[in-house]
Amino acid sequence: MKDTLDKEQTRAALLELFETLLSRYGALNWWPADTPFEVCVGAILTQNTNWLNVEKAIVNLKREGLLSAEALREIDEGRLAELIRPSGFFNVKSARLKGFVGWLFERYGSLDAMFQGDWIGLREELSAVRGIGPETCDSILLYAGGKPSFVVDAYTRRLFSRLGLMREEDDYHRVRALFMDHLPAEVPLFNEYHALIVEQCKRHCRKKPLCDGCPLTRFCTFLAAGRP
DNA sequence: ATCCTGTGGG
DNA sequence: CCCACCGGAT
Structure with a gap:
């Protein structure tokens, strides 16, 4: 055989x-989220972390009205870390979220703009962002952008x-x-x-x-x- | 191979 | 108490 x-x-x-x-x-x-941006945030927060813990962090961010790229760009990194504390690795994840939104504004200005055009090229770019590894990258492409990336x-x-x-x-x-x-x-x-x-x-x-x-x-x- | 870290379940 | 958790960087 x-x-x-x-x-x-x-x-x-x-x-x-x-x-x-x-x-x-x-x-x-999937993905359990209200907006594509929330998917991106969840994808970073759930790195090696139980989803229940991520939900607590998301609730905190929602309560503070921080589930938008604009709001996350403005917030202090230390305060963000405290809000996402329940998701674990809060210091690194706060830096990663800040890094992602910073890159997003510089490079594209918005999520919609980011998802326009060739997603293969976008995959390369996204993977190069600090804290966006292959899984987080593909999760964002598939669940936030609706791109066929497994x-x-x-x-x-x-x-x-x-x-x-x-x-x-x-x-x-x-x-x-x-x-x-x-x-x-x-x-x-x-x-x-x-x-x-x-x-x-x-x-x-x-x-x-x-x-x-x-x-x-x-x-x-x-x-x-x-x-x- | 080790660090980053809180939370829940067994 | 110990482990596992929708990883990524060094």
């Missing part, structure tokens, strides 16, 4: 996994390595390419797929797996490999 899939088999596998997750969890309609995170690696479709140590570009090269570049598909991966990993595919009731057991090599 061959242990590698060809392109068509990989495409079919990825789509079958998507359909299975979708039928289990339903459409999740988002990869630690959950994606954990799930798909356990499914035998990649190695956990594969770098970001390689993992992203698995999806970008085998799936149609459709925003609703990319949007739901990443959200469903997150949901699946919160519910079942944890570090310490909760395989009870997992919708993917029939695809999973993790149990079969006998390595919990």
